[in-house]
Amino acid sequence: MSAHADALLTQLRAVVGAGNVLTDPESIEGFLVDWTGRYRGEADAVVRPRTTEEVSRVVGECASIxxxxxxxxGNTGLVGGSVPPPRNDTGRPVIVLSTARMTDIDEVDAVGRCVGAQAGATVDAIDGKAAEAGLAFPVDLASRESATAGGVVSTNAGGIRMIRRGNTRSQVLGIEAVLADGRVLRRWTSLVKDNVGYDLPALLAGSEGTLAVITRVLFKLVVPPSTATVAVAAVEHVEDAIGLIAAASSRGLTVEAAELMTEAGIELVHEHGHRRPTATPGPFYVLLEVSGVGDIETTMAELLGDTGGLVDAVLEPAPARALWGARESHTETIARSSTTPVVKLDISVPIRALPETFAELAEVGAASDFPCRPILFGHVGDGNIHVNLLDVPEEHAETVTGRVFGVVAANGGSISAEHGIGRAKTAWTHLGRSDVDLDTMRAVKAAFDPQGLLNPGVILGTGARSADPPES
Structure with a gap:
C-alpha cells in the first residue's frame, strides 16, 4: 500500500470508525467481485459510512488526494459497474464506498404518497414500509431483497412492474447526493410540479455512480390494486403473447406485468425442482398479471379461450407465488447450470421486432464454434429480453456478445434496457449513441467529476479497457 493510501485510510477511520474501514483481503473479497462472477476488481479498502455527512467527508478526503x-x-448488478476497476495502474488509491449501513427509511407520507429512504435500504424493505400505510413501492424485481434504493436509481432499473408504473426514474421525486468534491446536492420536495431549471434527480438516475454518490431518495408510492389475477399461458409463438397483452388492455384490464419465457428456460427451472406452470408444454410461456373491476378471472378465461396459438393455460389469484416462481427462479437457476460464468445481456427491441429477435437470438448458440446454450426471457410488454448464454468459454465471451448486439442493432434495439452499461458494454455504446451524443455525455461527466474519481471506467470506458472495441 502506498504512503498516500495509508494516510488516506487513517483519515477515513477518523470519519467512519476503524471497524468500518475494511482492508483485510478476506473481509473485502465479496466487494471486489460482482454477482455474475465475471467481473473482479482491486481496491485498497472498503469504507462503510452511515450518514450523508460521513459520505461527504469520505468523498472530500478522497478528492483531496x-x-x-x-x-x-447490494452488488446485484450484472454489468460489472458495482465493482472497482480490474487493475490500478494510476498509482491512485481505490476505495469501495459501500452503502450497506445506510438503511434508514422515513415515515411514509400517506397523503403525498411518498417516502424517503437511504441509499442502502432494500427494495423489499421500502415496499414493506409502504405496505404499512396501505401503499406499494412501484419498483419490483427478482433481487428485491438485496437490490438497494441507490442501486436501482443509479441504474434506472426497470423490473417487472415497468409496463404499469414506468422505470425507476419515473418514481423519483427528490434526491440527496454527494458530489465528487464532497459537497451535498439536495433536491428534496414532494411536489409533483416543480419546474425550476434542470432536472438533476433525473440526470443522476441511470448515471451508475459516475456523477455523484446517491445517499437518499424520495420515492413516489402507489395504491396497489385491490384484486389481481395471474395467468400463465403456453403458446406457440411470440406473436401470440403480444396479442394476449393487447387483448387484455382492449377489454379494460390493467396489465400490471407481462413476462415471456421459453420452453428451454422452463425445462431448466423444472430440472432444478420447480414445478411447471402448465400441464402441457409449449414453445413459449407468457405470464400476465392483470387488475381491474368486475370478474377478472372470467374475463381472462374468455381472453385465453380466444387466444391464437394457445397450448395450455392456468389462472390463479395474485400474488400467485408459485406461478411467479417459474419466472423469478430463472436467474439463479441459470447461474447454477452453466459450466462458465454466464454471459448476461439485457437488451430491448421494438415490440413489433420481438418475434424475429427471439428467433435470431435463439440461433446464436448454433452459429458458434463452441457449445453455447441461450436461455431467453424478459419483459415482453416493453420489448426487454434478458439474454443468457451458458457454457461460453471466457475467451469467446466478447465474440458472442458482439453477435447478440449485432442482432439487436439490426432490429433497431438498445444494448442496455435496464441494467446499465457498467464495464461490460463500454465497447459497444457506439451502436446506440452518436459521436455527438457520447461527447455530450463526456462533457456532463467532466462537469460533475473533473478529476474522474467516481466509478472510473463505467459507462464511458475511460481506463476500463485496453483493447479496441470488437467489431460487431
Missing part, C-alpha cells in the same frame, strides 16, 4: 471511488449498494 485524487483517490478513486467505486460506489456499491
Amino acid at each position: 485524487g483517490a478513486r471511488i467505486c460506489v456499491q449498494g
Whole structure:
C-alpha cells in the first residue's frame, strides 16, 4: 500500500470508525467481485459510512488526494459497474464506498404518497414500509431483497412492474447526493410540479455512480390494486403473447406485468425442482398479471379461450407465488447450470421486432464454434429480453456478445434496457449513441467529476479497457 493510501485510510477511520474501514483481503473479497462472477476488481479498502455527512467527508478526503471511488449498494448488478476497476495502474488509491449501513427509511407520507429512504435500504424493505400505510413501492424485481434504493436509481432499473408504473426514474421525486468534491446536492420536495431549471434527480438516475454518490431518495408510492389475477399461458409463438397483452388492455384490464419465457428456460427451472406452470408444454410461456373491476378471472378465461396459438393455460389469484416462481427462479437457476460464468445481456427491441429477435437470438448458440446454450426471457410488454448464454468459454465471451448486439442493432434495439452499461458494454455504446451524443455525455461527466474519481471506467470506458472495441 502506498504512503498516500495509508494516510488516506487513517483519515477515513477518523470519519467512519476503524471497524468500518475494511482492508483485510478476506473481509473485502465479496466487494471486489460482482454477482455474475465475471467481473473482479482491486481496491485498497472498503469504507462503510452511515450518514450523508460521513459520505461527504469520505468523498472530500478522497478528492483531496485524487483517490478513486467505486460506489456499491447490494452488488446485484450484472454489468460489472458495482465493482472497482480490474487493475490500478494510476498509482491512485481505490476505495469501495459501500452503502450497506445506510438503511434508514422515513415515515411514509400517506397523503403525498411518498417516502424517503437511504441509499442502502432494500427494495423489499421500502415496499414493506409502504405496505404499512396501505401503499406499494412501484419498483419490483427478482433481487428485491438485496437490490438497494441507490442501486436501482443509479441504474434506472426497470423490473417487472415497468409496463404499469414506468422505470425507476419515473418514481423519483427528490434526491440527496454527494458530489465528487464532497459537497451535498439536495433536491428534496414532494411536489409533483416543480419546474425550476434542470432536472438533476433525473440526470443522476441511470448515471451508475459516475456523477455523484446517491445517499437518499424520495420515492413516489402507489395504491396497489385491490384484486389481481395471474395467468400463465403456453403458446406457440411470440406473436401470440403480444396479442394476449393487447387483448387484455382492449377489454379494460390493467396489465400490471407481462413476462415471456421459453420452453428451454422452463425445462431448466423444472430440472432444478420447480414445478411447471402448465400441464402441457409449449414453445413459449407468457405470464400476465392483470387488475381491474368486475370478474377478472372470467374475463381472462374468455381472453385465453380466444387466444391464437394457445397450448395450455392456468389462472390463479395474485400474488400467485408459485406461478411467479417459474419466472423469478430463472436467474439463479441459470447461474447454477452453466459450466462458465454466464454471459448476461439485457437488451430491448421494438415490440413489433420481438418475434424475429427471439428467433435470431435463439440461433446464436448454433452459429458458434463452441457449445453455447441461450436461455431467453424478459419483459415482453416493453420489448426487454434478458439474454443468457451458458457454457461460453471466457475467451469467446466478447465474440458472442458482439453477435447478440449485432442482432439487436439490426432490429433497431438498445444494448442496455435496464441494467446499465457498467464495464461490460463500454465497447459497444457506439451502436446506440452518436459521436455527438457520447461527447455530450463526456462533457456532463467532466462537469460533475473533473478529476474522474467516481466509478472510473463505467459507462464511458475511460481506463476500463485496453483493447479496441470488437467489431460487431
